[in-house]
Structures are given as structure tokens and as C-alpha cells.
Amino acid sequence: MTATRGGASPAGPKGQPAQRPGALGFLTDTTLCIGCKACEVACKQWNGLPMDNIGWTGNSYDNTGDLGATTWRHVTFVERIADQAGRRPATLQPFQSNWLMMSDICKHCAHAGCMEACPTGAIVRTEFESVVIQQDVCNGCGYCLPACPFGVPEISDTDGKAHKCTLCYDRLTDGLEPACAKACPTDSIQFGRIDDLGERATERVASLRERGVEGAHVYGDQDVGGSGGIGGLNAFFVLTAPPEVYNLPRRPELPQRKSVRGYLATAGAAVIFGAAAFFSLRER
Amino acid sequence: MAWARRALAGAASGGPAGGPAGSVGEGLSGGYQRRWETRGEGRRGRGRSVADQSRTSYYGIAPIHKPPWKWLVITYFYLGGIAGGSYALASIAELTRVPAYGSITRAGRYISLAALAPTPLLLILDLGRPQRFHHMLRVFKLRSPMSVGTWTLTIFGGLCSLSALIQAAQDGVLGRRSGPARLLVTLPSRWVGLLGIVPAFFLAGYTGVLLAATAVPLWTKSYLLMGPLFLASALSNATAAIALALALARGTSHRTLARLERLDSVFLLAEAGLLLAARAHLGGVIARPLREGRVGGMHRFGVLGLGLGLPLALQLVSQRYNRSQMGGGGTSRLATALASLLVLGGGFLFRYVIVMAGRQSADDPQATFELTKGS
Ligand code: SF4
Numbered sequence: 001m002t003a004t005r006g007g008a009s010p011a012g013p014k015g016q017p018a019q020r021p022g023a024l025g026f027l028t029d030t031t032l033c034i035g036c037k038a039c040e041v042a043c044k045q046w047n048g049l050p051m052d053n054i055g056w057t058g059n060s061y062d063n064t065g066d067l068g069a070t071t072w073r074h075v076t077f078v079e080r081i082a083d084q085a086g087r088r089p090a091t092l093q094p095f096q097s098n099w100l101m102m103s104d105i106c107k108h109c110a111h112a113g114c115m116e117a118c119p120t121g122a123i124v125r126t127e128f129e130s131v132v133i134q135q136d137v138c139n140g141c142g143y144c145l146p147a148c149p150f151g152v153p154e155i156s157d158t159d160g161k162a163h164k165c166t167l168c169y170d171r172l173t174d175g176l177e178p179a180c181a182k183a184c185p186t187d188s189i190q191f192g193r194i195d196d197l198g199e200r201a202t203e204r205v206a207s208l209r210e211r212g213v214e215g216a217h218v219y220g221d222q223d224v225g226g227s228g229g230i231g232g233l234n235a236f237f238v239l240t241a242p243p244e245v246y247n248l249p250r251r252p253e254l255p256q257r258k259s260v261r262g263y264l265a266t267a268g269a270a271v272i273f274g275a276a277a278f279f280s281l282r283e284r
Numbered sequence: 285m286a287w288a289r290r291a292l293a294g295a296a297s298g299g300p301a302g303g304p305a306g307s308v309g310e311g312l313s314g315g316y317q318r319r320w321e322t323r324g325e326g327r328r329g330r331g332r333s334v335a336d337q338s339r340t341s342y343y344g345i346a347p348i349h350k351p352p353w354k355w356l357v358i359t360y361f362y363l364g365g366i367a368g369g370s371y372a373l374a375s376i377a378e379l380t381r382v383p384a385y386g387s388i389t390r391a392g393r394y395i396s397l398a399a400l401a402p403t404p405l406l407l408i409l410d411l412g413r414p415q416r417f418h419h420m421l422r423v424f425k426l427r428s429p430m431s432v433g434t435w436t437l438t439i440f441g442g443l444c445s446l447s448a449l450i451q452a453a454q455d456g457v458l459g460r461r462s463g464p465a466r467l468l469v470t471l472p473s474r475w476v477g478l479l480g481i482v483p484a485f486f487l488a489g490y491t492g493v494l495l496a497a498t499a500v501p502l503w504t505k506s507y508l509l510m511g512p513l514f515l516a517s518a519l520s521n522a523t524a525a526i527a528l529a530l531a532l533a534r535g536t537s538h539r540t541l542a543r544l545e546r547l548d549s550v551f552l553l554a555e556a557g558l559l560l561a562a563r564a565h566l567g568g569v570i571a572r573p574l575r576e577g578r579v580g581g582m583h584r585f586g587v588l589g590l591g592l593g594l595p596l597a598l599q600l601v602s603q604r605y606n607r608s609q610m611g612g613g614g615t616s617r618l619a620t621a622l623a624s625l626l627v628l629g630g631g632f633l634f635r636y637v638i639v640m641a642g643r644q645s646a647d648d649p650q651a652t653f654e655l656t657k658g659s
Contacts, residue, residue, distance in 0.1 A: 138412075146351045250657055253499075
């Protein structure tokens, strides 16, 4: 830990994951994922989350659907059979053939849209730099749902409050790693300090590229994934295809960057409309 | 109530924490509606195969979440706009010091309070946990429009009630002799009105900023236009509400009505201009819900046609008529009332369309990818 920067300003040169002293998070290396969903199960078990769907979605092996109030880890399955105008790709890449799997999760953004939107202060940043919704404060207003650039929090149908991944806050305080990372049999999910993980991600991308996976890149630095004022993600990914393939936005923005400019534009309009009303009424 | 309903649904599907569901059928029908089960809701999703959808997105599953807001919030946006707008107009009319405009001020103050009164209830009922509504007042966050809006609503509630009470005292509604009435008439109504004009304008316009400060493509892409657009709409609705009240009341001078009508035309023109500008700026992919399907039709015929175009035309005609026969009577009064009703209906529809179109654009992966594709 070398940097002495204040906790609020995310750091890291462009292209690097945000370096926040002491921040803990995940590196999810999708090239190692085998789609076993052990992370999903471990998460549900540890956090006591109910099942939310028995049935088939028809979306490859993904019968979970997406992240939500009762699903805090979600493994995506992308069968790239539709490449090249509907034909199967002729050449396979060295890893995962053309079947991509990724375990998605709350990104615990350095500047979190959900947290800035929350009007009750229920969403807080913990001492581990993770973002947690305090269940005894949340009143279910629903503003964090559209405020998250990644579609993570959701209002539960059973208790009316917003829920999402807590980075296993209870386990962290007891010195344990989060349940999903613990359960992952291939170490696709790696837990640790952000600066270590960032280095590891960069190395991994370099080595993958060397071995012919040209599309390998980090998702979650300030260039891709943690862009637009988000300041990097504390849960980032090594991907081998464009982010959209995994249902991730390429260059998301922190929505609240727009608040103050929006107020100012509205105030300007108010002055103009007010003056228009005054003069148009007063005129004889 | 919504919360209670959801709790019941939850009980039917086996309770909240880890309990096994009674049966699969129960679990699925008991209130759970996951996105992939409903993705054909919009016109676009229907009839597309998984292979089709996976070519352009992740099986058509939305990458972002839409808010759960529906009727309660739409109605709040509408009434809050009218409350803020008519208060502002009442104060401005008072500032002009034209004695004839006393009627505008009076109507504006009463309408403002009447529109404001149900809004807290609407907002509270929309919460997942209505009993915890006061948690909104734990913190103040400038960058969260919902937080600033809640505080503004609280402050404005006080000022709006005070102004309406002063007005009532001046009108003698509270009795001439009673102590409170005598105290209230001594208060400087104009200054209270001037103070309240700031939260009033904010309340009328911030809802646009609240929607813009999200990841929903249709709301956030033109974020600079959203506040002014909602403000213009709120002011046109408020002007229409006051004009309607005065047109129905006896003894309103013809000139006052004509002035109000002209002002309404100005606001309507501004609203139409901002709406069209925002739509053009959104671009083809993101503005799709405004063009297609039921909401698109409501946007075109309801908002642009019946809510903006027709009242503007009516007002134009009646203004012509006024000019040709000064002091003409009933016909133009009727036209004013009719135009006002159309504007008021269009204002509600405008909020319905924007909220629903935003929800559809949140469900459309292409819209989000278009918004976030970067340079
Ligand atoms: S990914 Fe979404 S829910 Fe998670 S911290 Fe960021 S904004 Fe909040």
C-alpha cells in the first residue's frame, strides 16, 4: 500500500483498474469459468436467498436469467453459434472454444450510481470499499434500480426492499473470503486486494494475447466498464469478447454526473419561463 | 398496499428466506414475473427466436433494470407539476401588481394546494416499505434528485399551505373576526409568494432531472432537455388549470382570460419544441418506444396531437376571434375551457408516455448498448 490518496478519489492511470488502498474485490477471469454455477449456489446458501425460478429459460444453460433481488451471482452462457452471419465460426479460439461463460456480479463501483441515487442513505460504502444496502434503512423507493449502470439491485417481491450482493460483508468481518470465491473450483473468481488483482488481470491478459486470444481484455478499468465517472470497478473481469456479448455496457456513465447540469439547465429554463410569464401578463 | 400485495404473493410462493415453494405452478404464478418471461411484452421482442436475439444481445435480456414506478409516480409527476407551476404563476401574477390578476393569484394558490395535497400519499404508497417513508428525511444528497425533491416537497408543502391560508384569510373564508384570520391577513403575501417561487419551480421541473440521472437510455441521453421539458409541461398544465377555473367562474374579465390563454400558448410551444428536440437528439434506436407500439401511438396522437397541437390551434382561433371582436363573450370562453381540458389531459399523457417509453427503452438491450458504446 503505497498511495496515500484520500479514499474518495479513485485512482489509477487510464487503462488500469482503480487502485484504492485497502479496497477488496473480485477478479473474475472468464477464461477459467466452466459454468458449474457453484458460485450461484454458494451465494444463495450463505445469504439464505430463495430460489426464484424453476423452469427453463431456453437461453443455453442459463436458467438463472439475470442478476436480481435473490440472485447475486449469475453465470452467463454465450453460445457463439450465430457469428459470421449465422454460420458456425470456422476457427476456434484457444480457450473455451466458442462457448463463453462469465459469472456476473455487482461491480462495487468506485463511484456507485446506486449509492449516489439512494435518497435514504441506506446504501453505504463499507470499510472494505464494497457497496452495501442496509436492510434496516431501505424503504424500497426503487431509485437504485435504474441508477445502476449494470442492472444489479432489484426490489424483492417478498419484502419490498432493494437487494444486491454485499461482497459477503459478514464473512469479510470474520476474515473469510466471500462464498462465491470460496466455492469456485477453477479460481475463475479470485478475491483479494484490488491492486493485486489488477496486476494479475493485466498479466493474465498479456499472457492470453501471447497465446493467441486476441480479444482478451480487462473489463472494469476506467476505460472500459468503469468509465464515465464511475472511476473503475472493484469487481472486474477478464473477457475474451466485446462486453456487449456478455450483456455488459462498454462505456457506462455515472448517472449522477448529470444531476447538477440538469438542475442548472432547469434553473435557466425557469428564469426564462418566469420572465416570459411576467412580461406577457404585465403587458397592457 | 403494493407492499402488502407483494408480501402475500411471497407467502404463496413459499416465504422469503430459502423456504421451499409449495409447488412450481404456485411459485410462478404467485407474483414472480422475471424479465425473460416477459421480454416479449414490448412489440419488438415478440416472435424473435433465441438465435435471433443472441445475435445482437444476450438473449434479449435487458442489461439494466427499469424502475418499478407506474401509476402512482406518474400521477405524482403530474400533480406535483401543476402544484409547483400554479404556485409560481400565482406569485408572478401578484408581482405584476395588476389588480385584475387577483383572480389568477387566488385560483393559482388554491389549485396549488389542492394538487399538492395528495402527492405525499402517492409517493408513500409507491414505496416498497411505506411505513419507512420518513427515512427519506435522514439525509440530504445534492446529487440525488429524489433526495433534493423530497426536501423540496417538504419545504414547499409548508409555503404552499401558508400562501393558501393567507389567500383564504384575505378572501374571508376563515371568517373576518377570528384570530388566525386577522393574523394571516397581516402577513406579507407577496413576499411569501416570492420565497415559495424557488421550490415551486424546482418541484415543477426536477422530475425531468430525476429521470435523467439514471442509466435508462431514453431518459438520460437528452439529460439537459429533460428538466426544461418537464418544467414547460408543468407550466402549461398549471396555466390551463387556472384558465379553466377562471373560465368556469363568473365575472372573470375577458382580458385576463385572453392573457392567460396567450401565456399558455407560449408554454405549449416551448414544450412542443423541447419534446421534438429531445426526440431528435435521442436518435433512431433509443427513441424507438416513442415511435412504435401503443406508447408510440399515444405519443403521436395523444401528446403531440390532442395535448399540444389541437389546443394550440384552438387558442390561435380564439385569439383571432378576440382581436376581431373586442369583448366578445361566450364562444371564446368555451374555447378556452376546451383547450385547457385538452392541455390538462395531454400533460398527464405526456408523463405516462415518458415513463412508459423509458421503461421500454430500459428493457431494450440495443438502446443501452447504443447509449454506452462510447466513441
Ligand atoms: S454495480 Fe450497480 S449495484 Fe453494484 S455498486 Fe455499481 S451501481 Fe451499485
